[in-house]
Every structure is written in structure tokens, then in C-alpha cells.
Amino acid sequence: MTGNVIVGQSGGPTAAINSSLAGVYRTAKDRGAGKVYGMLHGIKGLMDEQYIDLSDYIKNDLDVELLKRTPAAYLGSCRFKLPEIHEDMATYEKIFGILKKLEIEALIYIGGNDSMDTIKKLSDYAILTGSDIRFIGCPKTIDNDLALTDHTPGFGSAAKYIGTSVKEIIRDSYCLEYDKGLVTIVEIMGRNAGWLTGASILAKGEDCEGPDLIYLPEVPFDIEKFKERVLKLLKTQSSVVICISEGIHTKDGKYVCELGNNVEFVDAFNHKQLTGTAAYLCNYIAAEVGCKTRAIELSTLQRAGSHLASRVDILEAYQVGGAAVLAADEGDTGKMVTLIRHSDDPYQCGTEVKDVHKIANDEKLVPRNWITHDGTYVTEAFITYVRPLIQGDVSPIMVDGIPRHIYRPTGKK
Structure with a gap:
């Protein structure tokens, strides 16, 4: 990886979303990225040229560990729907102008259904205009409703x-x-x-x-x-x-x-x-x-309950963040990292990348046969599915009896 990477967070936060951010940052630096920028408040903030160099805030291994244990979106989030490309080319020209100025090689967006819509549209515009910037989605949602992935980071802890x-x-x-x-x-x-x-x-x-x-x-x-x-x-x-x-x-x-x-x-x-x-x-x-x-x-x-975070969840969130960078570095674009379960007992899970066009704006529902016939309870199949995802604990780093989080000054008085 010879260029720079930019990463954003979007949609509702989770107890694990910052672990994915840590995975993106650490993997990008390990693979030779010059700078790893963070969008402040997602794609909406990027359009206003609000971003930071993450190296100014993540300075050592302790900061990485604090970030993995910090709930909510460290970079700030947004709920912003990009217009259709044919309806507003100017918006995309502005975004890609900013990315070009920052010498961005890959954009990683951590989010759920609506965030994958953003990745889909940006990658489509890149193809239309011949841009070589790569766009990869990193799954995140406590709702667990993203298609083509066994589950989503954030769900296990919730x-x-x-x-x-x-x-x-x-x-x-x-x-x-x-x-x-x-x-x-x-x-x-x-x-x-x-x-x-x-x-x-x-x-x-x-x-x-x-x-x-x-x-x-x-x-x-x-x-x-x-x-x-x-x-x-x-x-x-x-x-x-x-x-x-x-x-x-x-x-x-x-x-x-x-x-x-x-x-x-x-x-x-x-x-x-x-x-x-x-x-x-x-x-x-x-x-x-x-x-x-x-x-x-x-x-x-x-x-927001990071004090009850699942160790499996935090580790997988970090894993998909790293896998997103790896996919971009290997030339993938218009894709989302997915979690593929290989077995329940012992629990084993790996990652793949799937076409974001088959994921964006779709919803994965609980299978009807995992709900009782009268609709008033869930079945044993649901329990078998969810129980591996909540295993293990991530001990908070305690200071004066309260969990310590990584802090980014926001200017709020």
C-alpha cells in the first residue's frame, strides 16, 4: 500500500465499532499506508472537509487497546443518504476532489445497510470516471440485519x-x-x-x-x-x-x-x-x-454497554477492519467484508468479501422457523446461533473505579 487511507463511521454506534476502526488503522499502517485519515461524522463530514490524521491521536499500543474498549463512534457518525449519481454529479465531484487532494488510495466505511449504500454509489462513480480509488465496506450494526454475512460486529455485545x-x-x-x-x-x-x-x-x-x-x-x-x-x-x-x-x-x-x-x-x-x-x-x-x-x-x-462487551465480538470487529484494508490493498473495490461461520461447536468463523450491490438496501430477517409457530417465542435454533457470539469478556481499563475510554477533544464546552 503506497497511498493514504481514509476511514469513516456511519449509522448507529455499537460497543465494537471502534475495534473495527482500530483494525483498519493498525493494518493500514502495517501495510505501509502513508497516512490514515478519519472522517469526522462520516461522509457528510468529509464533504465539509472535516477529517483528522489518526496518528495524532493513536500514538501507542495502549491507545489502540483503549480504542477497542471505547463505545460509540470515536470519529462521530452520521445518517446521510448520498443522492443518485445521475441526479447530482456535483456532490460526487466534490467528494472525489477531496479524496484526490488527500491522495487517498482506499476508503473504508464502517456501517450498516445505509452505509453500504454509500460504498455502492462511491464505487460506481469511481468506475464511471475511471478513478482507481478503492471502496470497501466494513460491517457494523447491532441490528444484525446485513445480508450475506453470518452476523455483524456489534450484535454479539448488544x-x-x-x-x-x-x-x-x-x-x-x-x-x-x-x-x-x-x-x-x-x-x-x-x-x-x-x-x-x-x-x-x-x-x-x-x-x-x-x-x-x-x-x-x-x-x-x-x-x-x-x-x-x-x-x-x-x-x-x-x-x-x-x-x-x-x-x-x-x-x-x-x-x-x-x-x-x-x-x-x-x-x-x-x-x-x-x-x-x-x-x-x-x-x-x-x-x-x-x-x-x-x-x-x-x-x-x-x-453503548462496552463494560459487557463480548470478547468474540471485539476480536471479530478488529478482524473485519483489518480484512477491509487487506481487500483494498489487494485490488478489491465495491465490496463488503463478511463473516462466514464454519462451525458452532467449536465456534469457528472466517472472513470473505462480497459484492456490496448484493448487500446494500437489503435486510436479513430472523428465519421464520427460528420463531415459534404462534409468534410468541424463539426456538432452540436461534439460541444455537447466538450463544457463540456472546462468549468471553473484555475487561475495561479501570481508572478510579470507572472504565477509561480514549478521548478526542470535540470543542464542546
Whole structure:
């Protein structure tokens, strides 16, 4: 590698996204890259010429280890949809002008579905204009919904956090008894894919019965049948814990959270902001059943919990970052690094690169046969799939009793 590399982060952060950044940086330097630049706030920041030389911030092995253990996007993220090439050539001319000025040989973009759309469009423009810059996608999303990869870095750590938190919520819910019972509804991220909510099954074990019901968006939600199941459970137990995806929807496609209020915010990719599903269902059950209810939204906690990161996840995130640089150095472009599982026990997984055109704007859903027939739980196949991804721990580097993160001054007062 004789030129420079630039790397960006996009979309929702994870506990492992910075481990991929560390993998990109270390591999690029090891393979001879002159400079490794970091886009500040993804492709949107690059368009405003906001970038840094990562060597000014990552100075030694300790910094690399801190980076791998730091949650959120160290470089800052964005949700920015590039226009279609034929609709706005000027945008692409501007981007490629900046890349040329920085003598960029390869651009690595760490992100999910929408980020792979960015890689697709940039690589297509490079082909149209004869540019020799190479564009590689590095997978990242707690949602685990990227096509052609067994799983995505970030998912394992989020799954570990969810399984642990749900187990603790179950313990707490049985502490007190109420005359008509207690129903706790835990809302977990997942718009159209229920991978994260399915991971709540990890709470189940010899010392915990796990959640009583699990609802994924892959199966339409029937609110009347939901009430009937809650009533049936309350006849035999004093506490009921239910895990739901934020994106569960009725048979006609309406999100349950929209039944209680209007979802007004829509991002650049036309995604509605989903929130309040658990609160709506708790209010509904309280009114219909008359029991005490509690709504819990894990929200950003499930993607920021680096203190519960999976060692497998952090190592694989670092691995795919390095593999992205390697692919670019070997001449690949318009590709995304994928994880290919070879076996469950012992768990073995490797990397390949796949055409990003077959990945961008597609979604990998939980297989229907991994969800029970009535749509209220997940099967053993789901557990077999997810359990290897949460193994091992990554000990935080503690200072004064609190985890230390790598810090980049942002100018914020």
C-alpha cells in the first residue's frame, strides 16, 4: 500500500465499532499506508472537509487497546443518504476532489445497510470516471440485519447486554407481589428484524426461566391475543416479563407505537423514529387487566454497554477492519467484508468479501422457523446461533473505579 487511507463511521454506534476502526488503522499502517485519515461524522463530514490524521491521536499500543474498549463512534457518525449519481454529479465531484487532494488510495466505511449504500454509489462513480480509488465496506450494526454475512460486529455485545439485563429485570420483577400481578414489558431495538429481541432468550438458564413472551417484528402482532396470553399467565404467576421489538406491527403494517401517538420524525433514509411501544402496551394492559405494569426501554444502553462487551465480538470487529484494508490493498473495490461461520461447536468463523450491490438496501430477517409457530417465542435454533457470539469478556481499563475510554477533544464546552 503506497497511498493514504481514509476511514469513516456511519449509522448507529455499537460497543465494537471502534475495534473495527482500530483494525483498519493498525493494518493500514502495517501495510505501509502513508497516512490514515478519519472522517469526522462520516461522509457528510468529509464533504465539509472535516477529517483528522489518526496518528495524532493513536500514538501507542495502549491507545489502540483503549480504542477497542471505547463505545460509540470515536470519529462521530452520521445518517446521510448520498443522492443518485445521475441526479447530482456535483456532490460526487466534490467528494472525489477531496479524496484526490488527500491522495487517498482506499476508503473504508464502517456501517450498516445505509452505509453500504454509500460504498455502492462511491464505487460506481469511481468506475464511471475511471478513478482507481478503492471502496470497501466494513460491517457494523447491532441490528444484525446485513445480508450475506453470518452476523455483524456489534450484535454479539448488544445481545450479551440484552440477555444480562433481561435476566436482572426478571430477578427484580419477582421481588414484590401485587394483588393483581405485575407485567413488565421490555422494549428492545429492532425495526424490521428481531435479532436483538430474540437475544433476550439468553436470560434463560438453570437459574432463570427467561422472559415469558418474546415478540419479533417478523410476525404480525395481534393485540387481542396478546392480552389473552397475559391474562392466562397471570392466573398462575404473580409476575410476567415480556420482551418486544420496537418495530412490532399489526397485520395491516401499522407499528404498535403508532397506535398511541403519531411518529413524526423521519430520517434521511425515510426511517420513522420508533419509540413508546412498551409504554403503549403497558397502558393498554393496565386498563384492560387492571394489574400494575412497568415499561422499560433499553434504548441506547444496549449499544453503548462496552463494560459487557463480548470478547468474540471485539476480536471479530478488529478482524473485519483489518480484512477491509487487506481487500483494498489487494485490488478489491465495491465490496463488503463478511463473516462466514464454519462451525458452532467449536465456534469457528472466517472472513470473505462480497459484492456490496448484493448487500446494500437489503435486510436479513430472523428465519421464520427460528420463531415459534404462534409468534410468541424463539426456538432452540436461534439460541444455537447466538450463544457463540456472546462468549468471553473484555475487561475495561479501570481508572478510579470507572472504565477509561480514549478521548478526542470535540470543542464542546
